[in-house]
Amino acid sequence: MIPGGESTTLWRLSVAFEVLEPLRKLTGDGLPAFGSCAGMIMLADRLADGVEGQQTYGGIDMTVRRNAFGRQVDSFERDITLAGLGGSGGQGDTEDPFRAVFIRAPWVEQAGAGVSILGTEQDTGRIVAVRQGQLLATAFHPELTPDRRIHQLFVDIVKDNT
């Protein structure tokens, strides 16, 4: 799990604690990982609006733009429709929208052919949830809402890859 927070801090601490290269190798070699928000940024192969020299673990063939939805005060919640979520997490039908919490959130500006697009934010049409193989990433924070469908999807990915 690569949590939200602040991706330049995650990068700097990863370098300081010498885990950047090991984690880059692990995500590239098939370790399942789920990143939300800053975690999504860390799983991106390419960044837009990164700070000078900012590095990621990578693994998902996508360009992610940091702070794309605006500053902290522009944070918002919105129902979005997500594709490919088996099970409802006790929250109703699989067709139920997902209440997504965006906190100074990134979006996916470009995704390669191998990336499955799981969800977009309707006002901007921007990609906000993706999967590539055993790597899953959301621009929003599913840990802040009771809906467990994304957690369940990640558990299923882990089961399928161990």
Ligand code: GLN
């Ligand atoms: N904007 C932050 C960043 O660039 C991410 C915000 C978040 O994780 N909620 O890392």
